[in-house]
Amino acid sequence: MPPRRSRVPLPVVRLRPSAAGSGTVYLVHPGALAAGVHATLAEALPDGVGLTVLDLSALPEYWEAALTGGRAETTVEALAGRLLDEFTGAYDGGPYALAGWSFGGVVAQAVVRQQPPAQRPARLVLLDSIAPTEEYQQPDEALLPPLLIGWFAMYLGAKRGRPVLLDPDRLAACGVDDGLLLVLDAAVASGALAADTPLPGLRKLYDTYVDGLLRNNRLTAPYRPRPTEVPLVLVAAERSLIPDDPTLGWTPLAPYGLEVHRSPGDHYTMLTRPDAAELIARLVRPTPVPARTGAKKV
Amino acid sequence: MAPIKAVEAQNWLIEKIAHRLGVEPSEVSPEQYFDELELDSTEALILAGEMENWLGFELGTTALWYHPSIKELAAHIAEESATRTEAGHAASA
Incomplete structure (x- = not known):
């Protein structure tokens, strides 16, 4: 079709x-x-x-x-x-x-x-x-969760017209799962996302964002x-x-x-x-x- | 687990979309194209993620492109769900 x-x-x-x-x-x-x-x-x-x-x-x-x-x-x-x-x-x-x-x-x-x-x-x-x-x-593995989560929060804030600000200390120690919880809390608090936004939904948005970054990283690498x-x-x-x-x-x-x-x-x-x-x-x-x-x- | 029927997927989609839009489910037509809904790309991806969590399998982001109305996507979900259930039964037989 x-x-x-x-x-x-x-x-x-x-x-x-x-x-x-x-x-x-x-x-x-x-x-x-x-x-x-x-x-x-x-x-x-x-x-x-x-x-x-x-x-x-x-x-x-x-x-x-x-x-x-x-x-x-x-x-x-x-x-x-x-x-x-x-x-x-x-x-x-x-x-x-x-x-x-x-x-x-x-x-x-x-x-x-x-x-x-x-x-x-x-x-x-x-x-x-x-x-x-x-x-x-850099290889994909060099793009660690704190870096990607920080960029994603910046992107989400710009996309929704409300800043999504994360605590730098908590960001520095986060993995993807707890990092996305940080983003969700901050985004709901700033009004960037609705209060009932489900974590799996935010995860999909994050995965798609990261795939876009990886695409550019892989185009740049060679x-x-x-x-x-x-x-x-x-x-x-x-x-x-x-x-x-x-x-x-x-x-x-x-x-x-x-x-x-x-x-x-x-x-x-x-x-x-x-x-x-x-x-x-x-x-x-x-x-x-x-x-x-x-x-x-x- | 029983495969998800098209009508179940359709009802799920209509309920979620109506909630996001702040309208009654009866106001969302199954024939409606996703790109005609007042959902921006962020909301569409969040909905896709929530849907995959409900389905228990990844649908692929391009599914919304190749099956661009609620009705067509629901039919695709039912087909995909049936295929996966059948494959699961075959593997455990």
């Missing part, structure tokens, strides 16, 4: 049209949250500047892996090739900027590698993306990225997924320079907070391709 999805996500989502000559920001989005989460950024952009989301979660070979155990039958390079085709089809030839959030930044960096030099963006803006370098390529041919601009969230490294590992991939900014919020709420959107909007300025000056290695 053919599946029915009346709300099939589209790989190209125009959140805001651009006025003639003002340019468009193209933002690579990896799912987890709906593409519409970038509406706050769209509103913060200068008058006339458009925002188009390139949504990885609309590619079946990517999104289905989060529902079937986290193994994707694709590669970072293949996803980048697919998105480059979508970008080429959507691009109007005017000024543009390229950005990527989270794993979307990893794919956006691979997109730049595949673009003809004359069509590359002036720079690539990464929104709390972790570099796919050896330092951060990937050997090459240095980026344009300068990188990294916006790391105050409560980033990797709070101890302000560069999130991008230095070896940034021979043309790495500019680092810190945005308010966490990995997820940086997309919905107006103060974070204001910062990001200043950094994603569309640039006319023909007028661009060549980047210099640093």
Whole structure:
């Protein structure tokens, strides 16, 4: 039976049209949250500047892996090739900027590698993306419950619009089962979940979230990225997924320079907070391709 | 354990969905497609987890995609339950 999805996500989502000559920001989005989460950024952009989301979660070979155990039958390079085709089809030839959030930044960096030099963006803006370098390529076993439960609480809070704050000491010692009880208590207390939410239901949500993370981890593990041919601009969230490294590992991939900014919020709420959107909007300025000056290695 | 019948699965789904939506079960049609319900993806996954706990077996998240209405999913659950019960009997014979 053919599946029915009346709300099939589209790989190209125009959140805001651009006025003639003002340019468009193209933002690579990896799912987890709906593409519409970038509406706050769209509103913060200068008058006339458009925002188009390139949504990885609309590619079946990517999104289905989060529902079937986290193994994707694709590669970072293949996803980048697919998105480059979508970008080429959507691009109007005017000024543009390229950005990527989270794993979307990893794919956006691979997109730049595949673009003809004359069509590359002036720079690539990464929104709390972790570099796919050896330092951060890790086996699944390295993703321990306290780390995953902490990220899941952050995600759930962003998804429901209510923070889900966990006691760091209890989080540090938890396994999955008691960790989910911590999340359930905190989520019910903050109003993020209904009081009668069953633990098996929360477990399903957690398992699906983790499968999405594992999918990205497994796509990243065999990937050997090459240095980026344009300068990188990294916006790391105050409560980033990797709070101890302000560069999130991008230095070896940034021979043309790495500019680092810190945005308010966490990995997820940086997309919905107006103060974070204001910062990001200043950094994603569309640039006319023909007028661009060549980047210099640093 | 006896296999779950389609009507049982359908009633379970309707009762849970009605509760989540804050409406009477009679207001939820078996023909209704999941993506037409006012359930967001978080609520849908929580419901799926609760359902698997009730069934005692994992249904697979894609089941809601391939069987997108309450009636179709209930029929699939009954079929899956019957297959598993039969396999259980064969294994213990």
